[in-house]
Amino acid sequence: MKKYLVTTIITITLFSVISVSCSDDFVATTPEYSIDSENYFNSKADYDLALIAAYDLLQSSYVNVLLGEIASDNTFAGGESPTDVIGFQQVDDMIHTQVNSNVRDIWNWMFAGVQRANYILEFQNKTDFEGKTQLIAEARFLRAYYQFELVKWFGGIPMKGDARFKIGDEKTIPRSAAAEVYASIEADLTYAIANLSPTAAQKGRATKGAAQALLGKAYLYQNKFTQAATTLESLIGSGNYSLVTDYNAMFEMDGENGAESVFEVQYTDVEGAGFTCLQCSEGNVAVGFNGIRNFSGPLFSSGFSFNIPTVDAVNAFEVGDRRKDVAILDIVAFAGANTAFDNGNGVTYGKGNEDTGYFNRKYLPRKRSSTAAGDLNLTNPNNYRAIRYADVLLMAAEAYNRGGIDDGKARGYLNEVRRRAFGDNNHDIAASGAALTDFILAERRVELFGEGHRFFDLVRTGKAVGKIPGFTANKNELFPLPIEEIQFANGNWQQNPGY
Numbered sequence: 001m002k003k004y005l006v007t008t009i010i011t012i013t014l015f016s017v018i019s020v021s022c023s024d025d026f027v028a029t030t031p032e033y034s035i036d037s038e039n040y041f042n043s044k045a046d047y048d049l050a051l052i053a054a055y056d057l058l059q060s061s062y063v064n065v066l067l068g069e070i071a072s073d074n075t076f077a078g079g080e081s082p083t084d085v086i087g088f089q090q091v092d093d094m095i096h097t098q099v100n101s102n103v104r105d106i107w108n109w110m111f112a113g114v115q116r117a118n119y120i121l122e123f124q125n126k127t128d129f130e131g132k133t134q135l136i137a138e139a140r141f142l143r144a145y146y147q148f149e150l151v152k153w154f155g156g157i158p159m160k161g162d163a164r165f166k167i168g169d170e171k172t173i174p175r176s177a178a179a180e181v182y183a184s185i186e187a188d189l190t191y192a193i194a195n196l197s198p199t200a201a202q203k204g205r206a207t208k209g210a211a212q213a214l215l216g217k218a219y220l221y222q223n224k225f226t227q228a229a230t231t232l233e234s235l236i237g238s239g240n241y242s243l244v245t246d247y248n249a250m251f252e253m254d255g256e257n258g259a260e261s262v263f264e265v266q267y268t269d270v271e272g273a274g275f276t277c278l279q280c281s282e283g284n285v286a287v288g289f290n291g292i293r294n295f296s297g298p299l300f301s302s303g304f305s306f307n308i309p310t311v312d313a314v315n316a317f318e319v320g321d322r323r324k325d326v327a328i329l330d331i332v333a334f335a336g337a338n339t340a341f342d343n344g345n346g347v348t349y350g351k352g353n354e355d356t357g358y359f360n361r362k363y364l365p366r367k368r369s370s371t372a373a374g375d376l377n378l379t380n381p382n383n384y385r386a387i388r389y390a391d392v393l394l395m396a397a398e399a400y401n402r403g404g405i406d407d408g409k410a411r412g413y414l415n416e417v418r419r420r421a422f423g424d425n426n427h428d429i430a431a432s433g434a435a436l437t438d439f440i441l442a443e444r445r446v447e448l449f450g451e452g453h454r455f456f457d458l459v460r461t462g463k464a465v466g467k468i469p470g471f472t473a474n475k476n477e478l479f480p481l482p483i484e485e486i487q488f489a490n491g492n493w494q495q496n497p498g499y
Helices: 044-070 086-092 101-122 132-154 178-195 208-221 225-237 275-280 285-290 311-315 331-335 389-402 407-422 433-447 454-460 483-489
Strands: 019-021 031-034 075-078 261-265 306-309 328-330 358-360 384-388
Touching: 044 075, 044 086, 044 101, 044 132, 044 261, 044 285, 044 306, 044 384, 044 454, 075 086, 086 101, 101 132, 132 178, 132 208, 178 208, 208 225, 208 261, 208 384, 208 389, 208 454, 225 389, 261 389, 285 306, 306 311, 328 331, 384 389, 389 407, 389 433, 407 433, 433 454
Parallel strands: none
Antiparallel strands: 019 031, 075 306, 261 384, 306 358, 328 358
16 A cells, blocks of 8 residues: 555635645645644644645646547547536537636646645745755745646746735736746756755655656757757766666556656555545546446456547557557457457446547556555556656657757667667667657657647647647647636736637
8 A cells, every 4th residue: 555645635726725634644634734824834844744735736637647638639538428527528629618627627736736835935944954955845846847737738827936826916916928937947947956866765756857857848848959958868867767678567556666757646545535526536536537437357447438549549559569558458359359348258348438449558447455445436546657767768859859959869769769669679760850850759659648748749849730630729729727717817817819
C-alpha cells in the first residue's frame, strides 16, 4: 500500500477559502489549518504540512490527462452514451463553450495548487529551520507545474506573485500575458534547479531533474529551442535517468518510480470516494474512466469506457513496434477467437459509445487486492508518469532539430527511443531538417500515447488544423475561462477569442 504524498483534496474556485488535511501517513480527513489563517507557519512541521497540501492537487490533474487525449486525434470521448459526461463529449467534438464543468475543473484545481504554493511562499520568511531552502524550492516547482498547466490550457492567467489571491482581487488584478506567465515559470524552475536535490527524499517529491525537465518543456512550448536544448542536455548528461528495458513493466505497479520516471504523480487506494466527491479520491480517477465497460476476465477490472483510441491512432504504430500492445488493448484479440463478447473462457464485456474495440492499456484498471478500499472504479492506485525520460529525449531531439542546432544529436536521441521500441537499430531514422521534425513528432505520438500530451503537441507545432476534427484555428488553441470567473471579474478579464 502506497503512502507517499497524499491528502484529502478540497476543491475551490480561484477566490474561495481552502482547507487542508493531512497526517503522519498523509491520509486523513481532520483539517489542520485554513488557508486564510495569518497565524500559521510557526514551525518546520507547519511548513511540511502545507507543502504536502500543495502536492495534493497533483492528484486532481487526472482530468488534464483525460482531456489532453480526448481533445486530440488520439481518442474519442466514449462513455456510455453521447451525453455521458457531456463536457468530455463537447471537447471531443470541439464544440465546448465557457460553460463546461470539466474544463472548469482544470481551472479550479490547478489554481488551487497555485494558491496553496503561494500560501507557503507568502510566509517563506516567517520561520527559519533546517532544510527550508529545499522546501521552498519544492513549493516553487509546484507553482510552476500548476501555472504551466494553466497557461497551456488557457493562455494568460492572473498572477499575484508570492501572495494568496483574496476575494476582490479578480476585479483588480488583470490576466497576465502568456509570456509573463512563462517568465514566472522559468524563474521558479531556475530557482528549483539550483536548490533541489538530484534524488528525492521521499517518492513523489520534486527533484532537480524534474525541474530541469519541466523548464526544458516550458522553453520548448515557447519555441526557445536553444534554451530547451541546453536545459534538457544537462538533465540527460546527469546520468540519473535511463530508458527501462521493458516498456510494458514501466506501466505496472512494480515499475512505478523507476529509472525512467523523472516526475510521477502518486496515487493510492487507501481511501474511497463516490460520485458525490470524485475529486476527493486519492486514487487515479482517470484509470476507472478508461476501463472496459462491464468487463469480467483476467488482468483487468471494469470501468466506464471513456477515452477510446481511434483507429487512426492505432494505425500510427509501425509494424514491429513493441509499444503497440502495451499502449493499445485490442479487446477482441484479448478475449480470443472471433466472438466479441464471450470466448467461453470467462472473458465478457460490453460496448460503449464510440466503441472501436480498442482501449488505453497503459492506464486500464488492473485487478485489485481484496483489501482495496472504496469504489474500485474511482480509487485505482496507478501512478501517472507525468514526465518520462523518453519524453525528455524526444523533447531534446525536437529542440536540437527545430532550432537548427544539431540534427546529429536529434537523430541520436530519437533513435535511442526507437531502438527500445523495436529491439534493434534497423529502424533508425537518417533524415534531417523538416523531414526529421516530422519523424520526431510522429514518434512522440506513439511513445507517449495515452499520456495526455498529444493535443498540446499538435497545437504548439501548428499541426492541429486538419488533424483534430472540428478544430478551428485562432480559437481552439486555447480553452475558455469558466463563465463564473468572467462574471466574478466583472469586466476585468476578457474571455479567450472565439468563446
